[in-house]
Amino acid sequence: MHHKLLIIGAGAAGLVAAVTAKDQGIDAAILERNDRIGKKILMTGDGRCNITNESTATGAEDELAALSGKFHSNQAGFPVSVLKQLGIRQTIDFFSGLGLPLTKLKEGMMYPMSLQAASVLDIFQLALEDRDVPVYFNTIVEDVIVRAEHPRFTVVCKVVTEEVEEQAVYTSDYLFLCTGGLTAPSSGTDGSGYTLAERLGHTLIDPVPAIVQLKVQYANMKQLSGIKLQGKAHIQVNGEVVRSESGEIHFSESGLSGPPVLQLGRNAAYHLARRDAVSVIVDLMPGRTEEELVDFLEIHWGIFGHRTVVDSFIGIFHKKLVPVLLKEAGIDQQPYLLCQDLSWKTKKKFYRILKHWEFIVTDTNGFANAHATAGGIDTTELIEGTLESKLVPGLYLAGEVMDVDGDFGGYNLQWAWSSGYVAAIALAKQISEGKNK
Numbered sequence: 001m002h003h004k005l006l007i008i009g010a011g012a013a014g015l016v017a018a019v020t021a022k023d024q025g026i027d028a029a030i031l032e033r034n035d036r037i038g039k040k041i042l043m044t045g046d047g048r049c050n051i052t053n054e055s056t057a058t059g060a061e062d063e064l065a066a067l068s069g070k071f072h073s074n075q076a077g078f079p080v081s082v083l084k085q086l087g088i089r090q091t092i093d094f095f096s097g098l099g100l101p102l103t104k105l106k107e108g109m110m111y112p113m114s115l116q117a118a119s120v121l122d123i124f125q126l127a128l129e130d131r132d133v134p135v136y137f138n139t140i141v142e143d144v145i146v147r148a149e150h151p152r153f154t155v156v157c158k159v160v161t162e163e164v165e166e167q168a169v170y171t172s173d174y175l176f177l178c179t180g181g182l183t184a185p186s187s188g189t190d191g192s193g194y195t196l197a198e199r200l201g202h203t204l205i206d207p208v209p210a211i212v213q214l215k216v217q218y219a220n221m222k223q224l225s226g227i228k229l230q231g232k233a234h235i236q237v238n239g240e241v242v243r244s245e246s247g248e249i250h251f252s253e254s255g256l257s258g259p260p261v262l263q264l265g266r267n268a269a270y271h272l273a274r275r276d277a278v279s280v281i282v283d284l285m286p287g288r289t290e291e292e293l294v295d296f297l298e299i300h301w302g303i304f305g306h307r308t309v310v311d312s313f314i315g316i317f318h319k320k321l322v323p324v325l326l327k328e329a330g331i332d333q334q335p336y337l338l339c340q341d342l343s344w345k346t347k348k349k350f351y352r353i354l355k356h357w358e359f360i361v362t363d364t365n366g367f368a369n370a371h372a373t374a375g376g377i378d379t380t381e382l383i384e385g386t387l388e389s390k391l392v393p394g395l396y397l398a399g400e401v402m403d404v405d406g407d408f409g410g411y412n413l414q415w416a417w418s419s420g421y422v423a424a425i426a427l428a429k430q431i432s433e434g435k436n437k
């Protein structure tokens with residue numbers, strides 16, 4: 001079977017690429033190992049699919065400057081060369097054009113109006129049907145052979161169903177690698193895209209989990225499990241804070257999560273891989289400086305000196321947090337200690353822990369639980385702004401397979417949408433200009 005363009009992977013990037021390419025008049029088809037499209041999309045945004053994030057969409061120049069801080073790559077300026085071609089507003093318009101209106105929830109996060117990730121798949125399914133884009137399911141791409149003349153690509157696949165296991169071979173003039181990274185392997189992403197790219201001469205920048213929970217070593221984690229609080233989390237590497245994020249921090253028996261901690265996951269993963277000393281410093285009172293915190297508690301304890309320390313924390317901290325705070329301050333054996341009897345030494349322990357509570361990070365929760373992969377195929381081997389391989393003409397990469405990852409809040413899907421779109425538009429331009437025939 002021959003197609004002008006073969007797209008490996010019916011994930012977010014591959015789906016946008018297929019729809020866009022077909023709209024540009026290119027005969028495109030998708031090869032997908034699963035028996036349906038977009039399996040990972042179903043898992044996103046807690047089943048609601050956080051498609052993008054409008055908080056940075058402030059107007060062309062501002063938007064790009066704000067957006068660039070949300071994406072990470074060894075080649076810092078690379079993501080912007082793509083995002084400027086399909087930014088947030090154009091993404092919202094793109095989905096509206098497919099018949100999927102979006103709605104905004106907190107912090108600029110945009111979702112399908114139905115708040116169901118399944119709607120995103122249904123819309124893509126309809127879009128592919130409307131355009132007659134074939135999807136070859138249960139088709140695992142195992143090898144790609146490149147020739148100098150057309151058809152340039154021979155794609156060797158294994159088709160696996162309950163009934164059969166057989167080889168299938170497809171040819172194409174152009175090939176898009178949209179195979180994702182290593183996260184959530186149950187969705188079909190086992191890193192085989194990296195192997196395919198490496199065999200074609202590309203370099204893999206070591207992938208690590210990003211947007212991931214952190215495992216910590218702390219004796220009282222069990223007691224803290226289930227607590228969610230608003231705070232600030234700093235990631236500290238070899239004693240130096242390298243990044244800070246605010247929001248709802250979640251405590252579990254094994255570690256820390258919640259948006260700010262997930263956001264710091266990529267930094268922790270990189271440094272753990274280098275065997276650096278990594279810890280998370282939690283600030284339980286981010287709205288107050290240390291001096292303001294001291295003033296606040298001195299006044300509070302002054303007014304309510306007749307109350308026990310435990311009672312003085314009612315309404316200030318989560319109830320489950322208080323016994324652990326007392327332990328940290330060394331007064332857990334004195335449940336009836338009154339505020340007026342607190343020593344200065346004990347108060348200082350409280351002040352320290354409330355602003356600077358250190359949790360030593362031992363590991364991340366791994367690719368199986370991460371939302372994104374940091375690292376991937378080296379972007380210096382791709383042409384900026386088109387995503388075509390500099391090493392293999394006619395090969396394009398889109399989505400998480402390359403060394404670009406985004407922040408929590410819709411930015412990883414945004415990368416998939418933008419890069420899928422850009423690759424398809426660049427190919428259409430290349431074909432119309434008669435390059436690389």
Ligand SMILES: Cc1cc2nc3c(=O)[nH]c(=O)nc-3n(C[C@H](O)[C@H](O)[C@H](O)COP(=O)(O)OP(=O)(O)OC[C@H]3O[C@@H](n4cnc5c(N)ncnc54)[C@H](O)[C@@H]3O)c2cc1C
Pocket residue numbers: 008009010011012013014031032033034037038039040041043044045046049050051052139140141142178179180181183184187188189190192193370371372398399400401409410411412413414416
């Ligand atoms: C639990 C979870 C929640 C998330 N929530 C959000 C969110 O709300 N917002 C957000 O922005 N991001 C979210 N993400 C991240 C986001 O889903 C990904 O960044 C995005 O889906 C990547 O798109 P992609 O097309 O590059 O790869 P994928 O969506 O991973 O698609 C790759 C496709 O390629 C196929 N494939 C791979 N290898 C082969 C092969 N050899 N042959 C044939 N097919 C192959 C796979 O089966 C898969 O269908 C979440 C991720 C997870 C795991």
